[in-house]
Amino acid sequence: MELPEALTIIDNADLLHSEAEVLAAIDRMASQMTVALKDANPIVYTVLNGGLIVAGNLLPRLKFPLEMSYLHATRYRNETSGGVLDWKVKPHDDLKGRTVVIVDDILDEGHTLAAIVEYIKAQGVKDIHVAVLVDKLHNRKAEGIKADFVGLKVDDRFLFGCGMDYQGYWRNTLAIYAVKGL
């Protein structure tokens, strides 16, 4: 995408959730996660790239001991529909007997999180929890995948902002937008 096009995209987009609404949603998630996980000594995996902004705002709000790690799995590749999952970085810690938390920006069709959860469960973890800022509302979800902590439920549009990209751009906002016409 050329720079002028990136500017046109955000100028014409629909603002779905302001910065303040996103931060309030992250505050709510943090409170729920603190109640559920404060004594669990979890290892928290951020799913790159999209989970970075959510994790950067969420983790400082979790007022209990935890370890941080990351993994990278991707299936959209700058497109607006997902393809085959490409594992760029698999989890690399000893997870046997651990409580694991996965943090990502969005649960859309759920194929990404389903594959991540399946892989992590196979490492012999004690339990696993999924936290996403956005759960997209539609009936195309992969079987059996559900988030335990959800910040916002959003209509079935193509979103960007707060980690989510449109053609590689605009992950770097806190507000959440929908692309005009998508």
Ligand SMILES: O=P(O)(O)OC[C@H]1O[C@H](OP(=O)(O)OP(=O)(O)O)[C@H](O)[C@@H]1O
């Ligand atoms: O529920 P799904 O339909 O599987 O989609 C959700 C996934 O898609 C996005 O990642 P993407 O593939 O764009 O990789 P990226 O975060 O590295 O850009 C997003 O960050 C989620 O991980």
Ligand code: HPA
């Ligand atoms: O709506 C979306 N926007 C950006 N990235 C995504 N990955 C899955 N769904 C989306």
